[in-house]
Amino acid sequence: MELYNLRDRSQKLTFSEAVLRGGASHGGLFFPVKLPKLEQVDALLSLDFLPRSVHICQSLVGDEFSIGEIEEMVTSSLTFPAPVVQIEEHIRCLELFHGPTLAFKDFGARFMAQVLSTILSKRTRQQRVTILTATSGDTGAAVAHAFYRVPNIDVAVLYPSKRISVLQEKLFCTLGGNIRTFEVDGNFDDCQRLVKACFDDPSLVSTLGLTSANSINVSRLFAQTFYYFEGVAQSERSDLVVCVPSGNFGNLTAGLMARAMGLPVKAFVAATNDNDIVPSFLRTGKYETRDSVATLSNAMDVGAPNNWQRVVALYQGDEARLRSDLRAGSLSDDATRQAMRDVLAKGYLCDPHSAVAYRVLSDQLKSGEEGLFLSTAHPAKFKDVVQEITGKVMDLPEPLAAVEHKAILSEKLDNSLESLKRLLLSPKY
């Protein structure tokens, strides 16, 4: 597969190179020059999740990996199901939270780990890479679990001290081994700034083989196309309106990519919280980024969505076509609370992110249409808020119960680049 830098069309590279690099120069992202068009989609949809995903993966990157490698990468990353649940007469939910860290990010992170280790295993010269990432919660956990004990890969995760819940922290700071976690005396923006500064240091990048694992890494998006096919296959409909709770817009980009490859979907809906850059763009025609505001659905608190340039690239600037394929809506925190209570009244418990998608979908669904929203996190991941808003008391699911009493292994980090560099260059053990 050939990809190019969205900021510099002349810069082309393979999928493997793009995965190793993470982001492109000049703040650009890598994107396929051309997406494959899948044939016999009906037959494809009748396959099970794994063989279907193997087939899709092969049509994407079959020129760079053997079929054996692709089977191995797909089956080792998709080790949990993505069930569709009927919520009400015209609305279904695709549950993407059955992975080890209870959020949809497990799909992309686990696949990326497989791809990266396969690429490294084929190098003649032994090469180690370090995944450096900042997290406000979910990404760090998914990445740490996905790369735990993967050969030739070290992981360093920075997170803001006292700004994530203890359970969230225990989910990824109790692993040890090749996973180092740094509790930063600062906020999430400070963590991101430190990570960026490391990537701006060419000698550090080459010494450690630094690469990034957030949704700018294109491998994550590829894996996310697989579950859109699964959602349509299980719903047994080719006219669904699919609603995606969005922050950095990686998830929605993957859905639009799946459609461009031939997945039958009537339309997509982008659902946001008060950080409504994209819904206001579709309303006014003006794309204006701004500082993010804090909301209940904090994984979607993004004021400058990274992946939007990929959506624009996919539509080659054809705004009219984009508008006919994509609807959008945003939801305030109060309306999100109400949506959580309303879904519960139908017998279903949603975390705040999924509740945003549920309500925006029901607002956008026209009469006679069938909707599917993506549930991106297990409600227990936000146990305290969910309990406070809905009154529903939950047991901890297995992945959280398993770490509840484990010791946190994080190293403390003052908010300085010098200290971070020193720690990264001195092996922990």
Ligand SMILES: *Cc1c(COP(=O)(O)O)cnc(C)c1O
């Ligand atoms: C990351 C995240 C999102 C936002 O996904 P994007 O791909 O950044 O749009 C939504 N919900 C949850 C629970 C998340 O962790």
